Amino acid sequence: MFTLKEINRTKILQDVIDRNLRPGQAAEMLGITPRHCSRLISRYRQSGPLGVTNRSRGCLGNRRLPETLTERVLHIIRENYVDFGPTLAREKLEETHGLILGKETVRRLMIKAGIWVPRSKRAPRIQQPRYRRACTGELVQIDGCNHHWFESRAKPCTLLVYVDDATSCLMQLRFVKSESTFTYFVATRSYLEKHGKPMALYSDKASVFRINNKNAVGGDGYTQFGRAMHELNIQVICANTSSAKGRVERAHLTLQDRLVKELRLRGISSMEEANLYAEEFMDDYNRRFAKAPRHDFDVHRPLEPDDDLAEVFTWREPRRVSKSLTVQYDKMLYLIEDNDLSRKAIGKYIEVWHYPDGRKELRLNGSVLPYSTYDRLSEIDQGAIVDNKRLGRTLEFIKLVQEKRDNNRSQTVPAGDGPSRRHRKPTEKKSQRSLNGDDMLDALKTLQSRSEEIFGKRK
Structure with a gap:
């Protein structure tokens, strides 16, 4: 029985023999080397189409398991692990019997012996309808x-x-x-x-x-x-x-x-x-x-007096209290009020209760800890003020540099008999050169005035 690949190869080799193709072209079409193509042509001339087929077809593989090992593995599986899957059976063969085989090898042996049925050949599961629950509120x-x-x-x-x-x-x-x-x-x-x-x-x-999450270990x-x-x-x-x-x-x-x-x-x-x-x-x-229930009895249970639904329906997460009595939750830093109870929580885990309406409570063993949120806006304002103070010293330094450059420009250069050795540089567009001292000074002055307006309004 020839495969489609072998039939195509035979046709191309016949074209080479009939001088319709050159060996190099045939090798390129078959995706093989010219030397191997010459070898196939010689075999085709000697044995005909049968010489083109793979000579290892029908022969036993070099990596084939010995018959004794195969029979031993199947005997062990039938005696002890007949209802095991291939993966678990392979683990037991290695741990208990010292037989190290691949998972797919064990699967192939079990399928061939009829011990294991692959999922593609199993009968589909039938979902039969179930009876309704008998009472209202049961499910x-x-x-x-x-x-x-x-x-x-x-x-x-x-x-x-x-x-x-x-x-x-x-x-x-x-x-x-x-x-x-x-x-x-x-x-x-x-x-x-x-x-x-x-x-x-x-x-x-x-x-x-x-x-x-299959890898969850806590909670x-x-x-x-x-x-x-x-x-x-x-x-x-x-x-x-x-x-x-x-x-x-x-x-x-x-x-x-x-x-x-x-x-x-x-x-x-x-x-x-x-x-x-x-x-x-x-x-x-x-x-x-609506359908009538089989039993006219409502199994809904009334709420107990101690069923506080406001506390039950909360999102609760543990958080560890730092040495500075702070807790971080939901990208927010909470400052716990310093008292005797809160000091006992340092280094321990407390619960953050998040209510559906957005309220949050910090609880230690059921006791509510008073807290305040950390105002990050004030921290940004303080940083802006510091930068503004440093801006003054920068402006003073730029003023000194500018005065020094003005003094150097005011000095006259003595003219000689011949042409001046100082060559004037070609002019550049302002967009193509870096900012000079005047430009930097104007920009910093504008920035300083703008900062004073902003911080003056905040005060």
Whole structure:
């Protein structure tokens, strides 16, 4: 059986024999050296087309594993690691049995022996529908949908959607700029104040709900949103596929059709107005599309007296206090007030609580530390004043240099009998030469007067 490459090579060699091509041209067309081309022509004349084929075809490779080693490896895998993958099986062969093989070698042996089935030949996974949860509030699916909700009247934004799994009711709608931890904080707090605490929230694997860094070694394993839900005893479940949370995904399609048109009919073109209308739209949507639960029992739990939602929904990060009682967070330097409590925090880690409304608190073991922000603008003004003071000494030095040059110019040069030896240099344009003393003096005077005007106004 000839390959396409060998057929093309045979045709070119035949053209050389028929004197339609020169050997050098044939070697260039085949991408080989002229010497090798002459060798192929000799083999073609002696053996015909079979002489052009690769002579190593059908022969055993020089690096082929011995049959005894192959049988031993397959026997060990069948006895101990029949349900292992090639990578793990290779590691166990090296660690336990002292057999060092490549991962792809073990994979090839397992596939050939029928122990391992490659992913390309596996049967596709079938996603069968699951039953709805029995009670309202048992599972709430949450997701964000970025869309042109106001069409061309405003920029696109994101709608956070909360759908109950048992009834397909819309539990919460909130228009926000984008999906973030703080926007989910605000929407979830509004949900809890209206309905109570559900048993579980069902979301995707976004970084708001799950730590996606595989190399993370520190922390408690929760995101900021997950930590808040853990404090409220609400379970957060991340779906493996988008079809697993099909209730909220299908709700997006309905909302992108009906809600967009309702906003257009009412002339709503801002997120604030849309959030006010969301409650009316949810009531009409639920009246039309809601399903009856299997058990008429609402498992939403009321908020406990000690559930302070303002403190729960905060972004918390540890920061170490320096010897000068300072903490840096979010590109800002915070000066902690010097007192007995704050002195105990030197060299220790405190928590910076960032509220959704922008407020920040520094806490040490639950106690709030008073602080003030570092005013970097005053530091820049002080630097400008120092530069202005140095400018005066620079101006005095330039004045002395200018007076010395004027004195040198005033001295007369004695004229001789012949022509003067001093040649006048060709004139240059001001843009082509460097600034002289007069230009520098004028520029510095202008800068000094401008600086005095600025600092005079600030005073």
